[in-house]
Amino acid sequence: MLALKLPLAAGTPGAVLEIRGPRDYISAFFARLPAIRVEWLAIFASLFFSLSCNYLFFSAALANRDWSSSSSWVFGAGLFVSITALQAIGLLVLLNRWTSKPLLTVLFIVTAAASYYMNKYTVFFNTEMVRNILRTDVKEASELFSLNFCIHMLVFGVLPSVLVWKLRLRTTPFRRAIPIRLLYIVAAIVVAAGSTMMIFQDFSSLMRNQKEVRFLITPSNYLFSLSRVVAADTAQANVPKIKISDDAKLAAGWGARTKPMLFVLVVGETTRAANWGMNGYEHQTTPELSKLDVMNFPHATSCGTNTEVSVPCMFSIYGRRNYDEAKIRSHESLLHIIDKVGINTVWRDNQSGCKGVCDGLEEQMLGASKDPKLCDGERCLDEIMLEGMDGVVQKAKNGNLFVVMHQLGNHGPAYYRRYPAAMRTFTPTCDTADLSKCTREQITNSYDNGVLYTDHFLAKTIAFLKTQSDSYDTAMLYLSDHGESLGENGIYLHGLPYSIAPKEQTEVPMVMWMSSGFASSFGVNKDCMQRRAGNAVSQDNLFHSILGMLQIESKYYDKALDMTAGCRA
Incomplete structure (x- = not known):
């Protein structure tokens, strides 16, 4: 087979990649991409979640609005930016060059599954639903699998995960990385706060009157609910149940009965x-x-x-x-x-x-x-x-x-x-x-x-x-x-x-x-x-x-x- 030699991305002078088949072409594509900062990976991941996994949330939050009014468009845009920035803050705290790929893989896979069932059955991932899922047995879970589910998981879970593993992450010395990361976090906080204040009246009304919609924001919903379930179960683990039976007794009438x-x-x-x-x-x-x-x-x-x-x-x-x-x-x-x-x-x-x-x-x-x-x-x-x-x-x-x-x-x-x-x-x-x-x-x-x-x-x-x-x-x-x-x-x-x-x-x-x-x-x-x-x-x-x-x-x-x-x- 004819081999094709291409220079690698900047930073590797003189290095070439020899291409002999389709798989090599894919590798060559990613090899020629510049290395990406973890901070930008966190932002892109948050954008992906907002765009691909939050249809139900935005549908509920924006329902019955007058789209001929500019205020509706401002509210929609502000809500999108707020949610994206808030989720980016969480990712910026958690991701580094060692945790980024495995953690995002887990998030992509679980979020894809969550969004599928949310969109298909209108599921709210509150603590009750998360506890219900954790207690579901294998037989029950297997009945929820289908061809459509597998396709959805492939597109919104597997492919983004593969992409993340193919990307090269830029490494930065620890002393420089900390202030840069703090700068990104502060910037995300400012963006989240600014966009929220811009729509605060409508946003506060939504959260006050439709509290349940917060359990549609993915992946924040199941992560928050999971943490509460784990905390509650840990607190109750190995703790004897509080007795309510100590004073119980059969009434006097039981003595006159002739049959059990x-x-x-x-x-x-x-x-x-x-x-x-x-x-x-x-x-x-x-x-x-x-x-x-x-x-x-x-x-x-x-x-x-x-x-x-x-x-x-x-x-x-x-x-x-x-x-x-x-x-x-x-x-x-x-x-x-x-x-x-x-x-x-x-x-x-x-x-x-x-x-x-x-x-x-x-x-x-x-x-x-x-x-x-x-x-x-x-x-x-x-x-x-x-x-x-x-x-x-x-x-x-x-x-x-x-x-x-x-x-x-x-x-x-x-x-x-x-x-x-x-x-x-x-x-x-x-x-x-x-x-x-x-x-x-x-x-x-x-x-x-x-x-x-x-x-x-x-x-x-x-x-x-x-x-x-x-x-x-x-x-x-x-x-x-x-x-x-x-x-x-x-x-x-x-x-x-x-x-x-x-x-x-x-x-x-x-x-x-x-x-x-x-x-x-x-x-x-x-x-x-x-x-x-x-x-x-x-x-x-x-x-x-x-x-x-x-x-x-x-x-x-x-x-x-x-x-x-x-x-x-």
């Missing part, structure tokens, strides 16, 4: 009230429950919009009304009180764990089971949690048993994998996790088939409890952890900050069933409960309603939040 109790609490996943057949939805997604003697609560709301928030919150003494994430995670849960009074407590899970609410209690992880009828090697259908329940009941030391079943439910975006083929009732369906390839009708149909399967699972759970009614007083309560967006206003999945989350993500189904023996033993008037089922309830009621209904005395019990209080003898 078996109570099943089903924690649903990603089922929204809008698609619940018993709430009047156009698709009959609850045909089996509709034929049973159940109490349906059509006006129930969740504590959060993702599992990491809702599950700890619904079992806590704080709830949404007094929401404090640190306190919720640092205190014992409702389950610890139930276990303390001598009721055997078991958590059976087909998802990603109990999120700390069952720490120190029996936890059975069933998602990796090998049952060929219910499992495909990666995931299991929720009926796996009913397998072996006879054994769980028989192991209860004193007979009284409280079981939590944590569903995989309707976790998206792979709705089509949440139900067996026999439940493919509503068609056409979306048979891929890449929702962009499906119509709204297909997505909704697949989701509804998943709800239909939850209906079947709950009916089957009730059927199991009925088989135990000769020996036990039995009851079941179902409550989904949060809802789901299915494309309304361009929003998909869940996890939006609670203050701006649509009702599709916060309104959830809730259903209760109890045997006649349970109602009699615990003095619950089922007719009264049925009449009151139309009242507004929330996950805040769970803690106090369970304590009240099971006649467990605790100083943390609040009768005003017990939805059964007015219907018990």
Whole structure:
């Protein structure tokens, strides 16, 4: 092959580069580029982030502005310069000739992934979402990969990383480098401050009235949120949970009961009230429950919009009304009180764990089971949690048993994998996790088939409890952890900050069933409960309603939040 010799860039007199193929041409191109200062690399990287990864932020910040007015253009330009300068300040502090390439590579890759899901599903990277991502298992994460994701990662993650590694960095003696770096940082601060002051009135109004938009500024959003999550988890690591169970005891009425109790609490996943057949939805997604003697609560709301928030919150003494994430995670849960009074407590899970609410209690992880009828090697259908329940009941030391079943439910975006083929009732369906390839009708149909399967699972759970009614007083309560967006206003999945989350993500189904023996033993008037089922309830009621209904005395019990209080003898 003919070789071509080219002189290298200035600073290497007499040196030549011999080119023998396409790869050598690329190397020659970068070799002839002048070395770049780390400071300019930081500025260019910040510009790249602002231009390529912040579409959602600028769309939200500039929405509904009058573009015939010069003030709108000034605000847009000032906002762009401010964000770019502020992110440049951070990079100028962190980058040097040793850290620049590896650190920027990580930032490019992670920011590309973050921006993809932000733009595709309207994700806000606040602390709740970052914690949710960190707790996501490999199976769950794998369902989010697609060809479009890979292309996006290649363009906005891999290629910029390769470019950075190809660039030559200019080296400067340490004594000169420090004042030069400080000069760049001061200049960036002046630019950021000047551009912010120029638009301060509009900018302060935006930050005051739409606080959540700051979690759209990438990569600052996930870096800030990650630091808070790590700090909180580090502070709580190896610290025993604060006890709330010490004073708990069974009420005197327990001594008169003739049968042990078996109570099943089903924690649903990603089922929204809008698609619940018993709430009047156009698709009959609850045909089996509709034929049973159940109490349906059509006006129930969740504590959060993702599992990491809702599950700890619904079992806590704080709830949404007094929401404090640190306190919720640092205190014992409702389950610890139930276990303390001598009721055997078991958590059976087909998802990603109990999120700390069952720490120190029996936890059975069933998602990796090998049952060929219910499992495909990666995931299991929720009926796996009913397998072996006879054994769980028989192991209860004193007979009284409280079981939590944590569903995989309707976790998206792979709705089509949440139900067996026999439940493919509503068609056409979306048979891929890449929702962009499906119509709204297909997505909704697949989701509804998943709800239909939850209906079947709950009916089957009730059927199991009925088989135990000769020996036990039995009851079941179902409550989904949060809802789901299915494309309304361009929003998909869940996890939006609670203050701006649509009702599709916060309104959830809730259903209760109890045997006649349970109602009699615990003095619950089922007719009264049925009449009151139309009242507004929330996950805040769970803690106090369970304590009240099971006649467990605790100083943390609040009768005003017990939805059964007015219907018990």
